[in-house]
Amino acid sequence: MDIRSEVVAQFTQVAQEQDKRLAPLTDDLPLLDSGLDSLCFAIVVARLEGSLGADPFSDDEDARFPVTFGDFIRFYENAAH
Amino acid sequence: MKMPHTNPASLHASILAAGDPSSRSLVGLDAKATWAELIGGSILAEHAGGLTGKSVLIATRDQFRAAAALIELDGIARRIVLFPPDVPREQLSYVAETAEADLIVTDDPETASADHGISRVILSRNNVTPVSVDRSPRVETEWILLTSGTTGHPKLAVHTLASLAGSAMHRSPASASIVWSTFYDMRRYGGMHIFLHAALTGTSLVVSSAQESVAGFFARAGVHGVTHISGTPSHWRRALMSSSVDRISPEYIRMSGEIVDQAILNQVKGQFPNAKIEHTFASTEAGVGFYVGDGLMGFPPDVLTRNPLVEMKIEDGTLKIRSNRAAARYLDADAPTLKDAEGFVDTGDSVELRDGRYYFTGRRDGTINVGGFKVHPEEVEAVLNRHPQVVMSLVKAKKNPITGSLVIADVVLKAIAPAGSSPAVDSDILRFCRGQLAPHQVPAAINIVPALAIGESGKLVRRHA
Numbered sequence: 300m301d302i303r304s305e306v307v308a309q310f311t312q313v314a315q316e317q318d319k320r321l322a323p324l325t326d327d328l329p330l331l332d333s334g335l336d337s338l339c340f341a342i343v344v345a346r347l348e349g350s351l352g353a354d355p356f357s358d359d360e361d362a363r364f365p366v367t368f369g370d371f372i373r374f375y376e377n378a379a380h
Numbered sequence: 381m382k383m384p385h386t387n388p389a390s391l392h393a394s395i396l397a398a399g400d401p402s403s404r405s406l407v408g409l410d411a412k413a414t415w416a417e418l419i420g421g422s423i424l425a426e427h428a429g430g431l432t433g434k435s436v437l438i439a440t441r442d443q444f445r446a447a448a449a450l451i452e453l454d455g456i457a458r459r460i461v462l463f464p465p466d467v468p469r470e471q472l473s474y475v476a477e478t479a480e481a482d483l484i485v486t487d488d489p490e491t492a493s494a495d496h497g498i499s500r501v502i503l504s505r506n507n508v509t510p511v512s513v514d515r516s517p518r519v520e521t522e523w524i525l526l527t528s529g530t531t532g533h534p535k536l537a538v539h540t541l542a543s544l545a546g547s548a549m550h551r552s553p554a555s556a557s558i559v560w561s562t563f564y565d566m567r568r569y570g571g572m573h574i575f576l577h578a579a580l581t582g583t584s585l586v587v588s589s590a591q592e593s594v595a596g597f598f599a600r601a602g603v604h605g606v607t608h609i610s611g612t613p614s615h616w617r618r619a620l621m622s623s624s625v626d627r628i629s630p631e632y633i634r635m636s637g638e639i640v641d642q643a644i645l646n647q648v649k650g651q652f653p654n655a656k657i658e659h660t661f662a663s664t665e666a667g668v669g670f671y672v673g674d675g676l677m678g679f680p681p682d683v684l685t686r687n688p689l690v691e692m693k694i695e696d697g698t699l700k701i702r703s704n705r706a707a708a709r710y711l712d713a714d715a716p717t718l719k720d721a722e723g724f725v726d727t728g729d730s731v732e733l734r735d736g737r738y739y740f741t742g743r744r745d746g747t748i749n750v751g752g753f754k755v756h757p758e759e760v761e762a763v764l765n766r767h768p769q770v771v772m773s774l775v776k777a778k779k780n781p782i783t784g785s786l787v788i789a790d791v792v793l794k795a796i797a798p799a800g801s802s803p804a805v806d807s808d809i810l811r812f813c814r815g816q817l818a819p820h821q822v823p824a825a826i827n828i829v830p831a832l833a834i835g836e837s838g839k840l841v842r843r844h845a
Binding site: 316317329330331332337338340341342344345346354356357360361362363364365366367 | 622623646647782783814820
């Protein structure tokens with residue numbers, strides 16, 4: 300499965316459900332400016348665990364949190380390798 | 381230092397005694413005042429006169445205004461209720477009635493125009509104007525903090541300045557260079573603890589605002605030179621997702637309000653390698669229990685006996701605490717007793733001893749902590765069960781690396797949709813929930829199941845972590 304399109308799909312879906320205005324998802328977009336709050340991110344991470352079978356946030360206790368949308372994609376891409 | 385912190389006369393007198401009130405400030409998003417200006421001034425202006433002996437509900441959106449009103453009214457009002465901005469406004473009437481409020485102080489047009497059957501004071505500005513009033517305390521004011529309840533409305537816990545200030549540390553020579561901040565709102569226990577700590581040790585305090593981005597808050601905290609900062613693990617996870625987190629360089633970091641896992645301790649340490657990091661156990665009802673500073677999740681057994689002023693024990697796998705920091709009682713008619721016959725508060729937090737160290741495993745009653753907000757499964761189930769397609773439901777926690785937990789629900793439908801999955805019904809149920817529950821209470825996922833186990837008692841079988 301294409302990780303990027305799955306992540307974009309979940310951001311879009313959760314934003315819509317939670318009634319948030321989603322910023323254009325460019326790689327340099329800071330996550331906290333995306334329009335999603337902590338609860339939205341929590342839901343995105345839970346759903347990506349379901350669809351991609353990976354939760355890089357929980358897998359590595361020392362991992363640096365992603366800051367931009369591009370970091371977020373890479374975080375999942377690296378977990379898949 | 382002659383001020384007795386364990387039994388302060390009034391907030392006004394305690395701030396005055398704390399040291400250097402004219403050079404240390406309370407800093408809001410668009411307001412700032414020194415502690416001296418706050419204790420020598422009035423934000424309630426002409427309304428202040430009639431409030432002696434009254435029960436006053438402070439329901440402002442703005443944190444600075446709430447703090448200014450609180451400082452003005454302690455020792456004057458009989459009772460002050462602090463209504464947190466994240467609690468739905470529909471609860472105002474219940475809270476006002478339960479607290480026998482004579483007056484609501486607000487800056488919120490919606491609250492100001494709604495009819496709660498009692499008079500209102502509208503604050504529209506942040507001005508704390510100098511006044512000369514007699515501030516000798518007339519009463520020991522009750523401070524009411526809200527905590528989550530199981531039956532759809534918050535519970536009102538009765539504190540006093542003495543119980544809330546019981547854990548504030550004493551001023552020391554080091555206090556002069558400290559600037560506190562917190563992600564918490566001061567209308568919540570975690571924020572109140574920091575607010576009083578700053579006020580009573582004479583340090584500046586930078587408070588957050590819901591109107592401000594995370595980046596904006598860090599920029600402001602950086603400008604004011606914040607050295608000490610507290611928040612929940614979820615606050616810290618959000619902070620670490622901001623590139624602006626490097627605008628602050630704290631010496632001391634505290635986490636509380638949720639179970640602290642090793643990942644967040646390591647990640648915060650990675651970001652701030654030179655900071656001292658502690659995690660704390662505290663609750664609105666029991667007060668501050670203990671601090672853990674060894675960088676590891678959980679706690680060593682000796683923290684339970686380290687502080688002679690706070691007695692703690694593990695009984696039936698849950699933590700119980702007795703100290704003068706605890707709330708006295710709940711105001712609610714239908715609330716359980718807050719303390720047992722011996723004065724212990726049952727925190728309801730389950731712990732497990734593994735290899736000589738205790739670890740929190742969740743709530744005995746199944747309460748789910750979503751990013752610092754408590755969710756009672758029964759309350760969510762009650763809403764789910766009102767959906768026309770739902771026969772019964774079971775709400776449970778799913779572990780989550782961002783908010784600690786998320787709410788998920790197993791649902792039995794009246795007519796099972798073919799092929800087991802029924803996205804249309806799922807989304808309809810979720811829409812139904814969103815109309816009636818706060819966002820953190822709405823299940824993140826609905827699993828349609830054929831049946832739920834019922835125990836011999838006739839109740840749903842719940843498996844609590």
